[in-house]
Amino acid sequence: MAGGEMWTQIGSSLAGLMFIWAMFKQYFPFEIEGHLHKYTQKLVSLIYPYIHITFHEFTTEGFYERSKAYTAIERYLSTNTSTRAKRLKADMVRDSKSLVLSMDDYEEIVDEFKGIKVWWASSKNIPRSQVISFYGDEEKRFYMLKFHRRHREIVNRFYLNHVMDEGKAIEVKTRKRKLYTNNRSEQWVGRYQRTTWSHVVFEHPATFDTLAMEETKKKQIVNDLITFTKSKDYYKKIGKAWKRGYLLFGPPGTGKSTMIAAMANLLEYDVYDLELTAVKDNTELRTLLIDTSNKSIIVIEDIDCSLDLTGQRKKKEEKDGEGDGKDPVSKKKNEDDEKSKESSKVTLSGLLNFIDGLWSACGGERIIVFTTNYVEKLDPALIRRGRMDKHIELSYCCFEAFKVLARNYLDLESHDLFETIGKLLEETKLSPADVAENLMPKSNDEDADACLANLIDAIEKAKEEAKVEEEEKERVKAEEEKKAKADKEEKDKEEEHKSDEAVEEKKTAGEEVRENGG
Numbered sequence: 381m382a383g384g385e386m387w388t389q390i391g392s393s394l395a396g397l398m399f400i401w402a403m404f405k406q407y408f409p410f411e412i413e414g415h416l417h418k419y420t421q422k423l424v425s426l427i428y429p430y431i432h433i434t435f436h437e438f439t440t441e442g443f444y445e446r447s448k449a450y451t452a453i454e455r456y457l458s459t460n461t462s463t464r465a466k467r468l469k470a471d472m473v474r475d476s477k478s479l480v481l482s483m484d485d486y487e488e489i490v491d492e493f494k495g496i497k498v499w500w501a502s503s504k505n506i507p508r509s510q511v512i513s514f515y516g517d518e519e520k521r522f523y524m525l526k527f528h529r530r531h532r533e534i535v536n537r538f539y540l541n542h543v544m545d546e547g548k549a550i551e552v553k554t555r556k557r558k559l560y561t562n563n564r565s566e567q568w569v570g571r572y573q574r575t576t577w578s579h580v581v582f583e584h585p586a587t588f589d590t591l592a593m594e595e596t597k598k599k600q601i602v603n604d605l606i607t608f609t610k611s612k613d614y615y616k617k618i619g620k621a622w623k624r625g626y627l628l629f630g631p632p633g634t635g636k637s638t639m640i641a642a643m644a645n646l647l648e649y650d651v652y653d654l655e656l657t658a659v660k661d662n663t664e665l666r667t668l669l670i671d672t673s674n675k676s677i678i679v680i681e682d683i684d685c686s687l688d689l690t691g692q693r694k695k696k697e698e699k700d701g702e703g704d705g706k707d708p709v710s711k712k713k714n715e716d717d718e719k720s721k722e723s724s725k726v727t728l729s730g731l732l733n734f735i736d737g738l739w740s741a742c743g744g745e746r747i748i749v750f751t752t753n754y755v756e757k758l759d760p761a762l763i764r765r766g767r768m769d770k771h772i773e774l775s776y777c778c779f780e781a782f783k784v785l786a787r788n789y790l791d792l793e794s795h796d797l798f799e800t801i802g803k804l805l806e807e808t809k810l811s812p813a814d815v816a817e818n819l820m821p822k823s824n825d826e827d828a829d830a831c832l833a834n835l836i837d838a839i840e841k842a843k844e845e846a847k848v849e850e851e852e853k854e855r856v857k858a859e860e861e862k863k864a865k866a867d868k869e870e871k872d873k874e875e876e877h878k879s880d881e882a883v884e885e886k887k888t889a890g891e892e893v894r895e896n897g898g
């Protein structure tokens with residue numbers, strides 16, 4: 381038989397077989413077909429003992445959102461593949477600091493875990509239809525995991541969790557961190573579009589190394605923060621939500637905001653800067669809280685100014701006392717304050733709920749930081765331990781803090797003038813911000829000596845000013861005391877006079893009675 385003839389015959393017999401199979405299938409009992417399928421599967425699994433799991437890039441129809449599992453696998457494999465796979469694909473992924481390397485399509489790599497071997501392959505489905513998609517690329521990518529069926533238990537229970545955890549950790553490490561701020565609720569457009577917060581890339585350069593404060597205190601804070609991040613299981617064990625509150629207090633320019641940036645850089649967390657005066661009420665506050673992500677620091681700056689958090693009772697008392705409006709400046713300020721309070725109805729109890737109510741436990745790994753210049757003004761309920769677990773006082777610049785600043789600003793470890801400056805700083809209150817400003821060279825020809833001399837001048841000037849202020853205070857105090865004394869004397873005199881009059885009246889009344897009686 382000639383070759384061509386043979387192929388024609390095979391073709392026509394195949395077509396015949398297909399036709400018979402189709403006919404047969406139509407009359408074939410449903411149950412028997414099921415059995416047939418089962419046994420074929422069993423037969424295949426006897427010869428082929430591997431299990432496959434696929435992870436698609438896009439899973440949900442409609443919402444075109446990348447699958448979290450796919451992203452985590454991609455990051456996990458990116459660390460493994462870049463050393464083992466031969467063909468790699470580099471991509472600038474959204475929110476990532478640098479290029480992400482992943483294995484190219486149809487590459488396969490072997491991974492080992494607890495002594496077992498698994499295979500990862502990347503692949504894609506190419507669409508058959510030539511439809512132009514609204515989303516552009518219609519190829520459907522997926523990762524396929526292959527492992528022996530006797531390892532099913534280990535893969536299901538441990539390996540997949542391991543991949544997810546590692547992948548997420550790599551993602552957090554390589555992401556660009558963000559600084560969020562809350563929008564006014566008029567700008568919120570539905571809940572899906574995440575318009576409650578807007579963000580920019582967080583790029584503050586402050587670190588604990590550049591932060592000027594006593595070394596021991598700094599170490600304590602760093603240890604506290606690191607212990608917190610590693611305590612997921614501990615918090616679970618003691619039945620507490622995984623969050624921690626910090627209260628930073630101290631005079632202006634002592635490094636409260638700088639410390640928050642250093643915290644975020646140390647832990648690689650996002651920062652949510654919550655502007656309370658833009659929040660209308662407690663419900664909005666809760667919505668904002670729910671919309672924050674894990675691994676973040678929620679900051680409320682100048683908590684004493686943001687709201688009247690001292691409660692209704694005190695507010696009323698203040699109104700009674702201050703309402704005379706003698707000073708037009710303070711009157712205007714009061715009016716402004718009232719206006720901002722009116723527009724924001726966040727209450728103390730709402731804020732307490734935000735910090736440690738039931739809702740605060742959704743998600744985890746969050747740090748809440750309050751800053752204030754006047755810690756004594758705050759309601760004790762707000763800053764009790766458990767809400768604000770750690771109170772950190774940032775104070776005026778001490779010698780140790782100065783040395784950090786000198787190292788940062790002038791690259792100086794020691795200098796003849798250090799001793800003088802140390803002594804001066806002990807006697808004067810100068811914030812690290814002021815010290816830093818004086819240490820910064822103002823022109824190219826200003827060297828370290830000149831900067832230190834500037835600082836000494838500034839400290840001496842501050843000392844002089846403080847002295848004048850102290851004297852003025854003393855004078856006012858003495859005057860007030862003198863006035864109080866004079867007032868008291870006058871009052872005493874008046875009372876004496878009144879009691880004299882009363883005695884006189886009594887006398888007259890007695891005489892009248894006697895006269896009438898007689």
Ligand SMILES: Nc1ncnc2c1ncn2[C@@H]1O[C@H](COP(=O)(O)OP(=O)(O)OP(=O)(O)O)[C@@H](O)[C@H]1O
Pocket residue numbers: 590591592593630631632633634635636637638639752753812813814816
């Ligand atoms: N402890 C510090 N270490 C290093 N730099 C500091 C420190 N304190 C202040 N500075 C410098 O002073 C500037 C102002 O500091 P920062 O904004 O942190 O002060 P603050 O305590 O938040 O003040 P405020 O109470 O007014 O908000 C910063 O830009 C920083 O350069």
Ligand SMILES: [Mg+2]
Pocket residue numbers: 636637638681751
């Ligand atoms: Mg600040």
